[in-house]
Amino acid sequence: MTAITIAGALKRFGSGVAVDDVSLDIAEGEFVALLGPSGCGKTTLLRLIAGFETLSAGSICFGDRLVAGEGAHVPPEKRKVAIVFQSYALWPHMTVAENVGYALRVRGLGKAERRIKIGEALSAVELSGFEARRPADLSGGQRQRVALARCLAMDPAVILLDEPLANLDVHLRASMEETFRAFHERTGATMVYVTHDQAEAMAMADRIAVMEKGRILQVADPATLYDRPTSEGVARFVGNGRVVDCVILGPAGGDQSRVQLFGAESLVRASIGAQASGSGRLALKPERLAIGESGFAARVRKAVFKGSHTLYEIEPEAAPGLLLPLPSNERLAIGEVVRVSVRGGWLLPAGAGAAPLAEAA
Template sequence: MTAISIAGATKRFDGTAAVDDVSLEIAEGEFVALLGPSGCGKTTLLRLIAGFETLSAGAIRFGEQLVAGEGMHVPPEKRNVAIVFQSYALWPHMTVAENVGYALRVRGLGKAEMARKVGEALAAVELSGFEARRPAELSGGQRQRVALARCLAMDPDVILLDEPLANLDVHLRAAMEETFRAFHARTGATMVYVTHDQAEAMAMADRIAVMEKGRILQVADPATLYAEPAGEGVARFVGNGHVVDCMALGRAGDGRSRVSLHGSEALVRAAGGAPSSGAARLALKPEGLALGDGGFAAKVRKAVFKGAHTLYEIEPDMAPGVLLPVTSAERIAIGDIVRVVVRDGWVLPSAAATTKSLAEAA
């Protein structure tokens, strides 16, 4: 396996940057997810790593080897990269064993050695005994495991996964998430996983790079990304978050920040680069708000039953037009007036502090 170093990677199509000056260090054996909405550049970045696209600027290295940039472009077939696609990309006329062993046959591997590698790869994804079946005879989850087995048999330096669970139903996705985790633990492979689904990224990746408009907004482990977004884009995209205006009133003895929000005061967490006084921006998530005594007054505008709880959208009396999410097991009618307490929040860093933090993380 190998580390991946991306320095200032840029890819333009007709003058528009799909990937814009992206730098990212991926350690050997690390599982990194590229997360973002459609059109953010994550798949283009994956294709640059694979060698399917050429760089407009910047450089990409696998370990010490330059594979793209500075007048160099190593073709995909010479990068020892394996790719798992959303569409599985299995040959329909081949058996499972033939699909898994195809790349090995192209490499000229002997029949006995190829059969051994195919058998080991299928056993690793729990598909022993499926060697003679055709893709049409398999479920979606089984087809995706065949694609994984094909990767495993190739002994690649890097494994790239492009929205591999997008075509599966919710139950199969949960099962395949565990398959991917086990696959990474077994192989120790360097893996880059593209997805728009933050739950997938949170469940599997060691670190997540959130992308927007061709740039990386933040790179962090899932817990840090969720609790400590580096800016408003990440705060809104991850975890159904909302960002509101507040007034910072100084730091408390435990390092938290005192803020005034909609006429009430609260103690919240604050980034190192967040303002200690004056106007500030506060990131809130549904679980950070609670209905109860004290806090600020708000009107219930929407209710969505979620089973164990109901997700409400509330409009603070002092901020008409602002809608905030809050969960509760109570049944409350739309139009009711409630009191809302801030239990947790995150005062966002200034723009300058965010830029510095992102540069250090990359």
């Protein structure tokens, strides 16, 4: 296990900045996800950690060892890093055992020692007995497990994963999420996982770093990130949230504040020391809205059946043109006017920023 310390990392490609003054501390054995839309810089940051890209400024340390920084660049093969790619990167002409043991053979390990390590690695990903098969004989999930076993056999200090589930179907992805969790628990390795899929990040990571335009907006555990975003970018990107204007009427005790939203008064959550009055910005998750007898008036504009519920889009009568998602088991007609109550919105800290997540160069 190895801790990773990234300090002021900057990466330029020509006149464009892909990673912009990023600092991040990853503890030994921690599973951290880099989350954001395409082009936000997350894969470039991963490649900087791996050593595939050189820093334009800043530094990266593995424990007390400087691997990238002013006057230093340790090549990937000397960083003791293993990488799992989206494309599996398996040799098609090699058997499973040969793929898993290839790096060990290159290192010069003897046949007997290689056999032991290959067997242990395949057992860890539940592929014992698959040694003689070739990648073409495996499912997508099995191929990804072979890639994991190859990492494990190398006994790496750090494991980097670049959108490894992107090519799998939805059912297989759910199964592989459990495989990754079990893999992390079994090995205790330090893992950095790149994804644009927030459900993946929430399901597996100890902490998530949300990125936008080459910068990290917030780093937190999944529950905190979902319930208490510190910026509008995070509030919008995580959990299909919406950010709306409100009027802060005053504190209501504990972590609650009274606000006026679309002409109706609501109780919402707020951080300690939050703004006491005046105009504010409120983060709303779909499940925080509910049809009721009280609340603001809204008109149903769209309905999509989701099986366990129907996802409606509602338009507050006090805010024409604004559409909010609202899941419900009730049957509502398009054009129907309903009352909507707010159950636990999050009042964003003052100065949280208004720019939504967008792609970076």
